[in-house]
Amino acid sequence: xxxxxxxSKWTNGDRLQGKIMLYTGLVxxxxxxxxxYQKDIFLRATLIPLGLLISVLVGYxxxxxxxxxxxxxxxxxxxxxxxxxxxxxxxxxxxxxxKLYSICQMVWVLLLVLSMVMFFILDTQFLKGLSVGLLxxxxxxxxxxxxxxxxxxxxxxALNKFILNN
Numbered sequence: 268x269x270x271x272x273x274x275s276k277w278t279n280g281d282r283l284q285g286k287i288m289l290y291t292g293l294v295x296x297x298x299x300x301x302x303x304y305q306k307d308i309f310l311r312a313t314l315i316p317l318g319l320l321i322s323v324l325v326g327y328x329x330x331x332x333x334x335x336x337x338x339x340x341x342x343x344x345x346x347x348x349x350x351x352x353x354x355x356x357x358x359x360x361x362x363x364x365x366k367l368y369s370i371c372q373m374v375w376v377l378l379l380v381l382s383m384v385m386f387f388i389l390d391t392q393f394l395k396g397l398s399v400g401l402l403x404x405x406x407x408x409x410x411x412x413x414x415x416x417x418x419x420x421x422x423x424x425a426l427n428k429f430i431l432n433n
Contacts, residue, residue: 273422273426279335284411288332289324289328291328302317312396358427362423368416371412375412378401
């Protein structure tokens with residue numbers, strides 16, 4: 268598979284994940300709307316992390332869905348000018364991002380466990396609702412980074428093959 272085809276496959280995967288994140292954010296927005304009008308303090312407490320979740324899903328999902336096409340066009344132009352340098356730069360960039368994804372994944376797991384512990388330790392309904400909202404938030408963030416990291420790993424393996432062949 269050629270470099271541009273592999274880059275296209277990776278960017279299309281990111282764009283698809285961005286669209287899924289956008290739609291998921293819209294669904295959570297509807298849930299938040301209905302929870303907002305509930306009188307139960309437990310449910311209302313989940314709105315704080317739910318708002319953060321919606322912001323991440325819509326914000327980062329928009330970035331993935333709408334900027335990756337431009338990114339692919341830029342890579343294509345740079346590849347036409349200097350193929351070896353472009354592949355090496357992409358490989359270096361992908362290694363940095365993969366390392367960042369790994370660190371983020373550990374942080375999300377740690378915060379997820381902390382949220383679970385909070386749920387069982389805390390007494391008030393507000394704090395229990397807050398911990399459930401945080402569980403939702405960190406579960407989504409963990410899933411997002413898992414799929415991003417999985418795609419980045421495959422892209423990085425393809426880049427390494429291109430470097431070895433040239």
